[in-house]
Amino acid sequence: MRRLLRPLLGAATAVLAVLACTTPATPASAADAPYDVLVFSKTAGFRHDSIAVGTQAIRDLGAANNFTVTATEDAAQFTTANLSRFEAVVFLNTTGDVLDGTQQSAFESYIGAGGGYVGVHAAADTEYGWSFYGNLVGAYFASHPHIQQANVKAENRAHAATAHLPQTWTRTDEWYNYQTNARSTARVLATLDESSYSGGSMGADHPHSWCKTYSGGRSFYTGGGHTQASYAEPAFRAHLLGGIRYAAGRAKADCRPETGYTPLYNGSTTGWSQAGPGSFSNADATLTSVGGMGLYWYSAKQFTNYSLKLDWRLAGDDNSGVFIGFPASSDPWSAVNNGYEVQIDATDAADRTTGAVYTFKSADIAARDAALNPPGEWNTYELLVEGERLQVFLNGMKINDFTNTDPVRSLAGHIGLQNHGTGDDASFRNIRIRELGVNPPGGNTVQAEAFSSASGVSPFTKAGANGGQTLGHIDPGDWAAYAGLDLTGTTSLRARVVSGGPGGTLQVRTGSATGTVLGSVAVPNTGSWTTFADVTAALSGVPSGTGTLYLTFTGSGTGLFDVDDFTLVRSGGSGGVGPIRGLGGKCLDVRNAATADGTQIQIYGCNGSAAQTWTVTPNSTVKALGKCLDVSGGASADGTKIQLWTCNGTGAQNWSAQADGTLKNPQSGKCLDVSGNNPADGQAVHLWTCHTGANQKWTLP
Structure with missing residues (x-):
């Protein structure tokens, strides 16, 4: 209702193919519960001569795979009541503006109610002025070279549309360039290798097929399917079948955007x-x-x-x-x-x-x-x-x-x-x-869309969001709950937000969505629905231990703001994951990143490695590389070696952060100490009588 794509202009031209579709349908790997598919092929621009064979191919797939097919070019079929009959709607080589405003609204409601969309080839050359459709399909057509052979790289071989493909799929078709890259809002399933053909204009990352969730529904798009011959290819027919099964909810897939792996x-x-x-x-x-x-x-x-x-x-x-x-x-x-x-x-x-x-x-x-x-x-x-x-x-x-x-x-x-x-x-x-690197002081950052329960809100796929999605569709009275969070020592909540709407107030509660308010913060209009900002809510009365946190939302109007993620910020020394800094700004380090029992602990220049990433549990263990910070032999003499050791729950592995900055082993009553008060790289740490000197002061995550 508030996330708009700029209207885009463009039209595709195409060339003819002459081969007929004769290959039998490819069955799914498991029998699906029956479902119904609408194939829509109205054109208001270029008309592909493959529409008839494409429609027949989908009918063949349906006959072999337990779904019925209704084919139409009558836009009047786009009513709320009629669309509710179908689990998926296929836009088969549609072009131009094919639906009026009322029909568009009916289709938006259909998707919002959990419907499925399949876009084939020129479906990306359709409805340039309808922002909902542009977001749903994932990218608009820009141009294409002549029909030729190319290599398609199967990037995701878990989705039903691509699991059957080899890593490199060589075939002939008309290869689209797109106005934008779909990767920021969709899970790319296959890309085009532009070095294998001429006329590509998107470079090394040229998405060709993708899937996504959008506004409550599911969307699958393939750039293939221009030629009549496409629909005779067993691999392409299986590709199309997998997309239909996903859109209809019969095949499950992780279609969240994915980058950085x-x-x-x-x-x-x-x-x-x-x-x-x-x-x-x-x-x-x-x-x-x-x-x-x-x-x-x-x-x-x-x-x-x-x-x-x-x-x-x-x-x-x-x-x-x-x-x-x-x-x-x-x-x-x-x-x-x-x-x-x-x-x-x-x-x-x-x-x-x-x-x-x-x-x-x-x-x-x-x-x-x-x-x-x-x-x-x-x-x-x-x-x-x-x-x-x-x-x-x-x-x-x-x-x-x-x-x-x-x-x-x-x-x-x-x-x-x-x-x-x-x-x-x-x-x-x-x-x-x-x-993910080192978490900010105070604990883990939580993706706001990863709620355990909620009312009114839903995940929204969005470019620029950490993890690819935000918690969206926030209206007054909505809420989201997050179970299993370690709340110990939390003093504030920092949230990454975005709003092109009226803004509002974010409240933090425990107990229930109407429980005690721990703190709140005003969320402003950030300038647009693509401009993110951080806001911080000071919290008081936060219970200790693991519990459920509730975010509740107030304001005027609708579409207040989105929440991308939030971080529970703790006071120093109350637990977390990250480096432990000491004398000379050096980090507590596992020597040579070794994991053998007895490995010496030292200080070393901070480098963000796993050997310097410690998990601190308040008044309990300090862990790195899957093992515990340990007093050798459980001894108490000054100079006792501090080492890495398999976690065993003994007092030799218990550590307590003190208000004076020291880290004490309660069993011995002594402190973690840098030997000789020497800040050189590689200097060992040991156990020593507590004296609060600089070589016993530690900053914990």
Whole structure:
């Protein structure tokens, strides 16, 4: 209602194709519940001669895959009542302005009610003056060269539209250039390799097919489908079928925008090691489990705060899991005993089924069931680790939120894939990670759209938003709740907001959406719906421990503002994740980033590495690299070595930040001290009688 695209002008020209569609329909990998599809092919500009064969191809797909097809070029069919009959509407090579204002409103309501949209080729050359449509399709047509062969690069091989494709898909079609890059608002599924043909104008990043959620509905677009011959190609027909299944809600996918990830595996196994029996085969950029019980783990690096994404598929009733937070070891049981497993098998008990933190916390089963694709189809996990909090997303939907409180375990450490045993066939693709760096003082930043419950608001895909989405559609009286947050020591809340509307007030509450107000802050009009700003609410009376925080919203009018993310800011020394700074501004450091028990702790120039990223739990442990800051032997003599050691819950690993800036080990009554009061890189730290000198002063995250 308030996020507008500039009206854009353009028209496509096209050339003719002569091959007819004769290839039989390609079935989906699992039987879908019946559904209905409307194919709309009205043109007010160039008319493609492939419309008839394209329509017939979709009819063939429907006959083979349990959906009915109604084809029309009558825009009068766009009424609220009629559209409600269909799970998806396909705009098949439409051009120009094809709907009037009333029909546009009906289609907007249809999408808002959870409807699906499929855009094929010239659907991007349609309705340039209708901003809702432009946002829905994702990008408008700009130009095209002549029909020719090109290489399509399958970027996401988990989506139903692209899972069947090779990494490089070579075919002939008319290749569109677009006025904008869809990547900022959609999950790109495939790109064009401009070096493989002539006439591309978008450069190294040329999206060709993508998916997104928008205004409550689902959208899929493919730039293919100009020629008649396209609809005779089995791979293109399967591509089109997958897009229809996604738009109709029959195939689930993570269609959130994705940038900034580094591949850990996309065909190359560099950095990976096998622990225990069995192995993984590696073919077509796909790892497939063989025998076991073993663990294929990424031994090249440990991770502390990160978003890990990976695509997985089970062949049937099989078993596997993703392990995180374990120390380096050639024993696969080390991961079981020291880390956490996020389960994949959907057939076990609630605390050990898909999305469960195995034996520790069940997934939200209803949410899991709504997001899960069946055996034989690909699924996507995001494991979001922020300090000792783990959130599990399945195909873009949050299904678990777990906080580690066990002092012997940590979420920081290595990651790995389980090969469970003979007959348990699990495959993995496109394992990638985005390291989040050090959190601001006071704890983890929360993506506002990742609420646990809400009223009135919904996620909104937006360029410039951290994570690709904001908490949008905020009106007076709306609210959002966030469960499982560590509130201990929180003194303020900092929120990233955006508003081209009237603005309003953000209130912070506990207990319920009408509970005690801890603080509030006015949110102004920031200048536009693309201009972000930070606001801060001072908080008082915040309860300690883990709890649920409520954001509530007041103001006048509608469309007040969006919230991108928020950070709970704590007073110094009350816990968090990040560097511990001491003498000479140097950072507490694990020598050589080693993880062996007994590794010396030292100070060193701050560099942001995992060896200097500490998770501080108030009056408890201080952890790095999955292990604990430890007083050697639990001794109390001045000069006792301070080392890294497997977390064991003893008093030798208990630390308490003091008001005078010291970090005390209560068991010994002595303090963490820089040996010899020397700020040189590599200077060891040890235990010493507390005296509050500069070499005993520490700034904690």
